Amino acid sequence: MSNPYFSNSKIFGEQRRPANPYPNRAQAPNQAQGPWGPQPGAGQATAPAPGYDQQFAGVEQSFYGPSAGSMQTGRMTYDDVIMKSVGVLAVVVGVAVASWFIVPDGLKMGAMIVGLIGGFVLGLVNAFKREPSPGLILTYAALEGVFLGMISGVFETIFSGIVVQAVLATFITFGVTLALFKSGKVRVTPKFTKVLMIGMISYGIFCLINLGIMWFTPYGGAFGVRSYEIMGLPIGVVIGLVAVVLAAMSLIMDFDAIQRGVQSGAPRKYAWAAAFGLTVTLIWLYIEFLRILAILRGD
Secondary structure (H helix, E strand, C coil): CCCHHHHHCCCCCCCCCCCCCCCCCCCCCCCEEECCEEECCCCCCCCCCCCCCHHHHHHHHHHHCCCCCHHHHCECCHHHHHHHHHHHHHHHHHHHHHHHHHCCHHHHHHHHHHHHHHHHHHHHHHHHCCCCCHHHHHHHHHHHHHHHHHHHHHHHHHCCCHHHHHHHHHHHHHHHHHHHHHHCCCCCCHHHHHHHHHHHHHHHHHHHHHHHHHHHCCCCCCCHHHHCEECCEEHHHHHHHHHHHHHHHHHHHHHHHHHHHHHCCCEHHHHHHHHHHHHHHHHHHHHHHHHHHHHHHCC
């Protein structure tokens, strides 16, 4: 759901099990079983078979030696996903900080628009590509970094300390969500997926309507409908909290897809797809927290 790489690819959804290479071979009930048939029992000495030579010693060493890593097998691992995700997020944060301090004041608005539109376009391109492209994913991260650097600078100028608060809230939510997923207390089910889909579509429609109100009516204000209150309760805070819940559910979907991809032996290159999906959701979370905090601290 959150990352079309996962939902559109059979790689992440299939659970692969190695087939028995000798389906007609009976296995002795009292012997330990190896990938190619019965192995000698523990503590039993075996003599070299006739014709045993150095060639077979090399084969035996390869079989009983240390397990091959992702470099040897070409399969995606959790370490691959972590390293790629850290790398992509480092580009986002690094470019955001650099653009915040380097871009002149007169160019900040233009840079923000370029980052917003460029990141949106490349986000769609990456989302619907059949194969992940590290170059495009890193370029997306750089453009999003420019946008986040500019918009964060604007909010920080008005509300001192708001950026640190939004970053902390984002990573706390990420940590709590990951802990809940690993504990097994939250799992992706058909009902979970259906609720998330309905929520995402509804929230997307609201955002489009709110954007139209902001641009084409005199009632928009800084946040459109979000700026209004009902019985003293800011609408924007309520909607923002709903969006945070949807983003957290999207993270659960990402974690589940990554888990299935690793278990099914997805190619190692799809770690970039996982990194892209997590980055998109974390950026969404950060923007929502930034907006919620701004509404709460605004006049």
